[in-house]
Amino acid sequence: MKCEMKPKKRHVLLLWMLVCSGMTEAIEPISTSIAVGMAAALTGFLASYQNILYYFHECCRPEWISFNRTGLQADLERKLFGQHIASRIILKAVSGFMSNDNPKKPLVLSLHGWTGTGKNFVSNLIAENIYKEGMDSSFVHVFTAELHFPHVGQLDTYKSQLQQWIKGNVTNCERSMFIFDEMDKMHPGLIDSIKPYLDYYEKLDGVSYRKSIFIFLSNAGGENIVQTALDFWKAGQIREEIELKDLETVLSVSVFNSKNSGLRHASLIDKNLVDFFVPFLPLEYRHVVQCALAEMKARGLRPNQEVADLVARDLVYFPKSERVFSVKGCKTIQSKLDYYT
Template structure:
């Protein structure tokens, strides 16, 4: 069957329209119907985090496809070590920018690295304000990832606050297309306790959702009660500028095993379930009696795996 040139052109346009349009490194505006790619990455390379997959997919897709958002997207990831917070931030970047987290429009700040001297808070505050404002003025769809947010000084957190607000326009620059992601261990112990209670009650962890036992409220209460957290003394929470507080559940043996299998692929090692199980079981688990959750999640899986490979 022959197609007319007009028909062929229409098909080409349709295919182009449905293909993800990732942000380039230019200053051109970008929108991306990224649902399929983001969902594939979340379902395929994130283990044991059904709440995260669901909330991130809906929140990010809705925001990116909104041609006129009224505020930047602000996500706050909470959980213990090695449960996937950094990994998910990279997945989001990979589905928004052509170069993923290596894009010049993705800016990562680590509290104890970039802002480690308390005597330089005024300098850091001025620099942080300049960095955020300058990058968004050049590229509205900029992404800012703040790691160890719970260790960040409240003075610096409050510097970020004006950029997160509704209809944010700071010194002539709109921040409504920007994305802010906070990574934090704050609330991690509470999340683990809720997950452990679920397990002890014989419930499936997949039954645990954001409204289960008021999980989001428990996270917020834990943040507010943590006297060492920068969140406690900042105004971001008080002004309700975080769109989603997303809990990362502690990982069980089966999830660590999946991480090992995934690392085998990255290291070009032939898949071996028995080896993956052996490596996973060699990781430390808690609590002491039941040994249900991995102490370090999947954080050191690769380092442990190479010890078993000839």
């Protein structure tokens, strides 16, 4: 909601209030003066009311949408574990985009990795540091394949609905965020239907999409990321030595060719409209412990190292003999913690 009362609506409201008070029937000069005075007073009241409204009802204004770079950096450093590449890319990409008053295109991020590595969590952190209402903001929109696009036979309908939904919401607020979860379960070609909105157009049918953010979440490419992490580990190199250049090319190619990817053969990749392919590395035992301690703190509990170790040891790791990487990352930490506390 833009929370703006148009001049015509203000005039209509003033006239209605005057009619209800009987002022329009008065013909004496003094009554006319009173009516004019009341109208002026009402105009001032409505202006004040509108300003008050900005603070009590979410609007597409700076009071409700304001990027907190320091907050995002702190959240990534303290709450996201084992993702040095993703943290660096996310902070730079979002900060650069939000500080640009005239971006040439929307920000498009494609987050990839196995389940439980932090993709959804990072999306939440971004929203919480842009929108006052965080993920509850009416300007943050989440789509999941199985919920919103379940039937293959209705692909054309989904394309039309998705286009209308995005256009309508960006028309309402240019600083909108769209999150597409389960991209690996999404029908190939569906995302290409919104390609024009992600391109370098100033406006489409009078609407500018340049200040919006699109985030794709997918397990596609996860095997390549895991293999790279394993190769570094087998070579005796620490994971922090893995760089984006070690993964970016193989990741984009893998996503483009994967049968389990909503971006399979997508023109978004061909046209280089995805700004960053962000890899999420498999988590190690120490990262799972950190997740457990952080969850305790979030629940208002005193972090307990012994309990955190019990939770971490209860998970499945691979390779089986060495137990290096958690199969499900930190996905089941909450339920495990319920058991041990």
